Amino acid sequence: MQKNLKNDYYDAINHDWLKQAKIPEDRSQIGSFVEMDIKLEKLLKDTINGWYKYSKTLPNDPLIHEYVKYYSMLLDDQKRAELGWEPVKKYLNTLEKISSFKELFSKGRDFWIQYGALPLSIDIFEDFVDNTKRIIWISNPEISILPSKETYQNQEASKLIEAWKKMVNDLLLSYGKTQTQSEKLINQAIEFDQLYKDYLLSSVEWANYVALYNLKDISEIKKISHKFDIPKILNDFVKRDVSNASVINSNFFANFDKIFSDENFEGYKALMFIKNLLGTTSMLSEEIRIKANEFKKVLYSIDRSRSLEDYAFDMTNVFFGMPLGMYYANEFFGKKAKQDVEHMVANMIQIYKNRLHQNTWLSQTTIQKAITKLSSIEVMVGFPEVIRPYYTNFKVKTYEQGGTLFENASNFNKIIAEYKISLYLKDEDRRFWGMSPATINAYYNPNKNQIVFPAAILAWPFYQLDRVSSANYGGIGAVIAHEISHGFDNNGAQFDEKGSLNNWWTDSDRKEFELRTKKAIELFDGKETEFGKVNGKLTVSENIADLGGFECALEAAKLESDFDAKSFFESWATIWRSKYKEGAAKRLLETDVHSPTKIRANVVLSNSELFAQTYDIQPEDKMYLDPKKRVKIW
Incomplete structure (x- = not known):
């Protein structure tokens, strides 16, 4: 095991899972994110089907009532077949x-x-x-x-x-x-x-x-x-x-x-x-829907279309995903988890500031500007305070009322479009989110200098209340620090503390940053995967966020009394475990700004001095990276 860890840490830590995990027939990949999504999907579908079958259990929320109306129209494959192409x-x-x-x-x-x-x-x-x-x-x-x-x-x-x-x-x-x-x-x-x-x-x-x-x-x-x-x-x-x-x-x-x-x-x-x-x-009908999935199946190597129930769930969430996410957050998201993550975010921002004070390649002028930006980051955890007003205009016209799925979707899309147009030359409420709370993800918004952590990502393997803190720092902690780092990647670093495009760098600091960015490109570029090579230019922003976020989370983990380096590294490798179907892997290499998960895990670990010390990584080991080639930006 030790030898395997030193040659391919990702494979060694995830060995049993990689051997046993199977990609569902209706999906193009499986991994920590997808497994969490499947589990979340089951919870939400069970809840929705309960509402659908027993209307008395519906919560007192008009938007959830509209959700169930639309969901029931999608489930009615007999009516959809009867209508065919007519709508x-x-x-x-x-x-x-x-x-x-x-x-x-x-x-x-x-x-x-x-x-x-x-x-x-x-x-x-x-x-x-x-x-x-x-x-x-x-x-x-x-x-x-x-x-x-x-x-x-x-x-x-x-x-x-x-x-x-x-x-x-x-x-x-x-x-x-x-x-x-x-x-x-x-x-x-x-x-x-x-x-x-x-x-x-x-x-x-x-x-x-x-x-x-x-x-x-x-x-x-x-x-x-x-x-x-x-x-x-x-x-x-x-x-x-x-x-x-x-x-x-x-x-x-x-x-x-x-x-x-x-x-x-x-x-x-x-x-x-x-x-x-x-x-x-x-x-339209199930027959038409399934025929229309054939190209996607070839493109991403998917074996079959989503089931009727899964399809109905997916399509309803296109328009009603945010209202459902708000229900989920209110029902299932614990106050303790929110407080714990907010504490971790505050710690991480402070660690970032400390690291900037110790920075050896930036001038004090740029360091102070960076600290101002860090201090101005808005942190949003769990769910938004308010949602966009157009949801209240989503009124489903049922089959009994002479409506069709197409007519409803067209109306909803027009409502959304008119809302967006109404914002011309105006600002939008900063409290609105770009993601439902029931989403296994997180994001940084450079135009608002905000980081958002939806309720659904605060679960295992990213986060667990009753485990050693280092494992949480290697999971959700690294994700938090990753999102903070996006404020200082090759794109985000060009926006100021208010989220406007504004050069706050000295010329010499900017040149040095560009040199280090070039090294980050070289560190990942050309890395071999089963289905092709990594494009370092395409993935550079995410790689910078991974490199900086990892080091920041590691430093934060060290401050805890129960720090355990191996738990941190193992958690990091676990969150990235994934398997892809061939078509999906190739499309991701062509278009995705993220490096393939195995590359993300191993390259970032190889770049870590503490990782090399912890596992006694030597030049003959494949996980070894010459210290001179290590990339340190943040």
Whole structure:
């Protein structure tokens, strides 16, 4: 065992689990996060099914009542089968009748919101430089067949396109198209997609999200197209004159008129029709839903679609996940756990400050600015104080009232879209969360300088009240410190204590930080996995957060009277245990900003001086990393 620990710590600690764990047929992976999710899902489904079967047990919460109405509509596979494609025929026919880009652009905001059919994507999001207001962001629409630019460059791309073609053909025939009509639509769509893919941003470009901010005056935006009045579209969208917008993907917009030329209209229309058709399938019959999952199964190596009950749970949570999460937190989240985690967060922030005071590569000017940012972090644990107001407008129209799943979903999406648009040039309540409390995750928001820890992640193996504190520090403690570290990764470090894009570094400190960031890239780049190599540039922000968070959590653990280094390291390795199906692993290597879990566990451990001392790691051991190559940023 000792020899194995020194060569592959992750495999040695997780040996029995890795041998026995099986990936569920309807999932693409299994691991600590997924196991927790399965357990949480069972608890919530048992609760919901109790409400569904015995209405007298429903809590006195109008949103939960709407949840159960929508859930029951999804469970009614007989009614869904009876309706077939009928609920979406009018919707899709309207799209088919459009004959030109000119007509498409003239349709107006309600049509654009409902169909997402514009050749540009419009969103309302924080102004990075002034986070007290939200501005328009425009980018290329998310209409590509494959999920990323990297997937197109994969040698399996043609096989994946063929799987997509087969699925779409089956659905088009089911919809009522002839084989000839289906083939024509598919070929037109693929022809446009082959042109369009060249203008996609890479995953690395998306990961460097600060560089996506590109504020342009409306006069510059007008120059994007000589054919279409984009400023007018933006004005119509927010119902007021727009003075500027952030333009993501300059290369796409530099070629806008070329991509959306009249000769490309039929290809674009075919792809839009298919994309909109696919977008409706989860709200139709079980037969249609399962047919529409075939491409996803190939893409991520999933063996079967989700069961009817699981599907109903997933789809209801698309709209009602936050109200359900609030119920979960109020019923199942203990006050003691909240206090314990808040104590750990306070400790971790103080440790970070102490480490900054001892920092040898930063100037005092930058150190003081960093400490100011740390002191300003808003910490949110368990559940939000309030949720967004639009949930109260979600009123389910049941089958008995003449409603359909598609009609309800369309109404809910319009309510959400109108709410987002209403925030144009305004600030949003900082107390709102971007995650339900019933989520196995945590996040740092650079635009608000907030860290959020939902109630559901505060469970084993991340956290347990009655175990040695070092194990909790190696689990939830490392997660807490990881999220704090995101405020100081290659992206987060560019935002100030208020969450606005503002350079608070001296020039020399910034250069040194960039050199250390480069070393972090090199530490992970090219690391081999079963399904391909790690891209150090893609994963650098998460790797910086892992490296800094681990060291900070370890230092905090040392302050406790029951400190045990091995318990800390074992807990760290345990939280990252995972198994992936081939397709999922390949897609993650192409697009995920996180390194594969085994790499996260072992590389960070190899970078630790105390780990090397604890296990007497020598140069001949595979877990050994030359001290000169260790990366220390935070």
